[in-house]
Amino acid sequence: xxxxxxxxxxxxxxxxxxxxxxxxxxxxxxxxxxxxxxxxxxxxxxxxxxxxxxxxxxxxxxxxxxxxxxxxxxxxxxxxxxxxxxxxxxxxxxxxxxxxxxxxxxxxxxxxxxxxxxxxxxxxxxxxxxxxxxxxxxxxxxxxxxxxxxxxxxxxxxxxxxxxxxxxxxxxxxxxxxxxxxxxxxxxxxxxxxxxxxxxxxxxxxxxxxxxxxxxxxxxxxxxxxxxxxxxxxxxxxxxxxxxxxxxxxxxxxxxxxxxxxxxxxxxxxxxxxxxxxxxxxxxxxxxxxx
Amino acid sequence: xxxxxxxxxxxxxxxxxxxxxxxxxxxxxxxxxxxxxxxxxxxxxxxxxxxxxxxxxxxxxxxxxxxxxxxxxxxxxxxxxxxxxxxxxxxxxxxxxxxxxxxxxxxxxxxxxxxxxxxxxxxxxxxxxxxxxxxxxxxxxxxxxxxxxxxxxxxxxxxxxxxxxxxxxxxxxxxxxxxxxxxxxxxxxxxxxxxxxxxxxxxxxxxxxxxxxxxxxxxxxxxxxxxxxxxxxxxxx
Numbered sequence: 001x002x003x004x005x006x007x008x009x010x011x012x013x014x015x016x017x018x019x020x021x022x023x024x025x026x027x028x029x030x031x032x033x034x035x036x037x038x039x040x041x042x043x044x045x046x047x048x049x050x051x052x053x054x055x056x057x058x059x060x061x062x063x064x065x066x067x068x069x070x071x072x073x074x075x076x077x078x079x080x081x082x083x084x085x086x087x088x089x090x091x092x093x094x095x096x097x098x099x100x101x102x103x104x105x106x107x108x109x110x111x112x113x114x115x116x117x118x119x120x121x122x123x124x125x126x127x128x129x130x131x132x133x134x135x136x137x138x139x140x141x142x143x144x145x146x147x148x149x150x151x152x153x154x155x156x157x158x159x160x161x162x163x164x165x166x167x168x169x170x171x172x173x174x175x176x177x178x179x180x181x182x183x184x185x186x187x188x189x190x191x192x193x194x195x196x197x198x199x200x201x202x203x204x205x206x207x208x209x210x211x212x213x214x215x216x217x218x219x220x221x222x223x224x225x226x227x228x229x230x231x232x233x234x235x236x237x238x239x240x241x242x243x244x245x246x247x248x249x250x251x252x253x254x255x256x257x258x259x260x261x262x263x264x265x266x267x268x269x270x271x272x273x274x275x276x277x278x279x280x281x282x283x284x285x286x287x288x289x290x291x
Numbered sequence: 292x293x294x295x296x297x298x299x300x301x302x303x304x305x306x307x308x309x310x311x312x313x314x315x316x317x318x319x320x321x322x323x324x325x326x327x328x329x330x331x332x333x334x335x336x337x338x339x340x341x342x343x344x345x346x347x348x349x350x351x352x353x354x355x356x357x358x359x360x361x362x363x364x365x366x367x368x369x370x371x372x373x374x375x376x377x378x379x380x381x382x383x384x385x386x387x388x389x390x391x392x393x394x395x396x397x398x399x400x401x402x403x404x405x406x407x408x409x410x411x412x413x414x415x416x417x418x419x420x421x422x423x424x425x426x427x428x429x430x431x432x433x434x435x436x437x438x439x440x441x442x443x444x445x446x447x448x449x450x451x452x453x454x455x456x457x458x459x460x461x462x463x464x465x466x467x468x469x470x471x472x473x474x475x476x477x478x479x480x481x482x483x484x485x486x487x488x489x490x491x492x493x494x495x496x497x498x499x500x501x502x503x504x505x506x507x508x509x510x511x512x513x514x515x516x517x518x519x520x521x522x523x524x525x526x527x528x
Contacts, residue, residue, distance in 0.1 A: 164394070171391055174380035181340045181374065183366030183395035183441070 005135035007258045008251065013142045015250025016149030017207045021223065022230040022242040023156055024200025030173035030237035031193040032088070034097040038079070039227070041108035042198055043220030046072050046205025048112060051121045061125045069202045076198025077191050079104065085190075105221070112217040120214045127213065145207045152203065153243055160239060165192055173237055226253075226266055229273045235283025244284055248272065292351075293318045293445055293476055294339070299348035301331075301338050308334040310500040311348065316445065321467070321477040323487040323508060325521055326497035332480040333375055335497070336447050339478075340372035341365050353444065367395045369444030375480075376453060378434030381423025385414060388422045388433050392440025399440060406473075407436040410466055428459040435466070445476045452483045464490050484521040488512045496521070 025039050046068055053064035087093075087100055128140025138146075160166035168189045171179040180186050201220075208223060209215045230249045234241025249269050256268040276284070294316040301309040309331045316322045324332050337343045339350060341362025350358045352370055371392075372378075379388050389407060393399045408415040411432040417425055422433050431451055438446055451467065452460040464486050471477050481487035488494055491508035496517060504517060511517045 167387070167391070168394070170383060170387075171380050171394075174382045175377070177342060178374055178378055178380065180342060180362045181366065181372040182391050182437070183363045185361075185363045 002135065003258055004255065006137055007254045009136040009138055009142075010257075011251035011254035013138070013145055013211055013250075014254050015247045016146045017204055017211060017223075018227060018230045018246035018250050019149050019243050020152060020200055020207060021204035021227045022234070022246045023153070023239055024197045024204065025227055026231050026234070026237060026239050026242035027156075027169065027200075028193055028197035029231070030239065031169055031190060032084075033173075033176070033237075034088075034092070034094050035101065035228075036197075037098065037101040037224075038105035038108055039197075039201055040221035040224035041105050041112065042072055042076060042201035043205035043208060043223060044109070044112055044215075044217055045075065045220070046202030047209035047215050047219060048116050048121070048217065049202070050206050050209070051123060052116075054124055055121075061123065065203075065206050068206060069199045072202025072205075073195040073198035076194045076201070079108075080191070080194040109218060109221065116217055118216065120216050121209075122214045123209060125210075127210070141210045145210060148203070148207065152200070156239060165189065169193055226269050229269045233273050233276055233284060235285040238283065238285045241283055241285035248284075292316065293320075293353060294478070295349075295351040296335075296339070297349040297351075299335070299338065299350065300346040301334055301343050302346050307346075308500055309338070312497075312500070312502055314495050314502065314505075316476060316478050318444075318476055319471075319474070320493065321471050321479060321491045323479045323481055323484075323491035323494040324497060325481055325484040325487055325494060325511075327521070328482070329499070330497040331500045332497055333449055336372060336449050336478070336480055339447055340370065363395075366441055369442070370447070371438045371441045371443035371445070372447040373434050373438045373449060373451065375449040377423075377430055378449075379422045379430055379437060381421065383422060384419055385422050385425070385433050386418045388437050389414075389440050392437040395441065403440050403442065407439055410439070410469065411436055427454050428456070428463070431455065431459075431463060432466075435463075435470075439470065439475070443475060445478060446470065448477060448479045450480060450482060452481060452486060460486060484517075485512075488522075 021043060025036065028036055049068040049071055050064045053059045053067055054061050083104055084097065084100065087097055131138055131140065131143065160170055168179065168184045171182065171184060172186060172189055176186065205220055208219065212219065226249060230245035231242050233248060234243070234245030249272060252272055253265045253268050257265055260268065292315045296312060296314045299309050299312040300307065312335060324335060326332050334343060338345060341360060345358050349356060352368055355368065357365055357368070380391060389404065390399050413429055414432050414436055417429060422430060425433065435451065448467065451463050455463065460483065467477060467479070468490055479487055479491060488508040488511050494506065494508050494511050495502050496504040496511070504511065504514070506514070
């Protein structure tokens with residue numbers, strides 16, 4: 001029984017990492033309406049920047065992480081403006097954009113590999129002591145990950161429901177043409193969304209690196225398809241759906257690892273996805289506006 | 292003149308959609324733009340609201356040249372479009388949809404909301420529902436309501452009768468007349484030429500990107516050429 005509680009705890013940690021990353025991907029998809037295959041590279045960038053700031057540059061870990069997150073956001077904005085936006089302006093064929101982001105992911109991966117090398121990295125901070133909470137057992141790092149993810153989800157919820165930017169993002173995701181004739185500066189909202197998406201990817205990357213302890217320049221990509229599974233499971237472009245999808249995929253994959261072995265975690269994630277989509281092709285939370 | 296369009300050209304790639312359109316809308320008028328599918332009616336409205344870039348020509352609104360002004364800034368000047376089809380945010384509640392009408396001004400004024408609810412009592416009953424779950428007629432009411440929340444000087448309506456039952460069409464058109472009586476100028480694009488000409492003070496007939504006839508709504512209703520082309524034959528009797 002205790003192994004089940006333990007894996008349920010791991011599931012919550014994985015769900016937290018997936019929630020951070022899938023919400024970032026989902027927000028961007030909702031607003032711009034195309035899938036960003038280069039998203040995994042932003043997770044890796046988060047890990048590697050934090051590593052550089054805290055290991056060779058000796059900043060305290062919290063400061064390195066706090067600097068990394070907005071840098072990832074800015075890089076995402078630059079990538080959007082320089083690489084993706086010109087394609088969108090030229091008519092935005094979704095298939096072209098898919099291929100462009102795929103190519104971008106290869107380019108970014110190779111740039112990171114050239115800059116940081118092919119070895120394994122680890123942060124100076126460890127996992128911290130084991131703490132027992134009821135039947136659960138978490139390390140300090142894992143509790144921080146869960147806490148940060150929960151706080152960020154509340155923050156995203158408040159952003160979407162209480163702020164002008166959030167309303168504009170929801171409006172663009174629902175009906176882009178109407179958003180423009182409603183007086184929304186769609187360019188500014190798109191840039192803000194990319195910034196937010198980059199920040200969330202950076203934060204998710206740091207959380208992932210803390211959890212897997214040792215990482216490399218491709219570690220973000222390794223998680224990407226599980227992130228896709230969470231996003232699609234929730235209903236593409238649906239932010240709350242992405243949170244729910246992350247929770248389901250995170251918990252089920254970790255608990256299943258007890259029974260079928262941890263090597264099959266991703267397989268389980270996609271098995272869930274296939275089964276759910278057979279029953280509910282629109283995802284757990286269907287979008288009213290999206291085709 | 293509230294709106295002056297001068298020799299407007301718009302193209303999609305190499306295909307010219309508007310080949311030099313000139314029209315005027317005076318304050319307080321209802322002006323209709325009728326024509327067949329593909330004549331350029333929707334393109335004209337999209338260009339006026341800033342969704343299409345102009346190849347040549349000029350658009351002036353309240354005396355200001357807005358030809359190259361970004362769409363989101365035109366709303367502030369009092370130019371508001373209700374797009375064709377579902378002109379609303381289907382995933383948001385009816386209330387949030389109406390609130391989006393005041394996006395450029397900040398908070399919604401309770402008086403504006405009351406005005407929309409007075410015009411469309413059905414809308415107030417559905418206030419908490421997601422707009423996408425409403426019937427076609429109710430959706431059109433929310434779409435027009437959203438536009439009214441922005442206090443437009445000029446309301447651009449793109450096919451408000453599309454997909455609605457005849458009874459609802461009559462209702463929507465009488466509400467458009469009421470909105471106009473309350474002081475809002477209306478530029479109306481319609482396939483339903485009979486209804487549109489009956490309502491409009493003046494109208495323009497578009498054919499493949501050019502304006503071919505313009506006159507008062509009543510005169511066009513009696514025009515044999517217009518009747519044959521757009522109103523289904525000669526007048527009865």
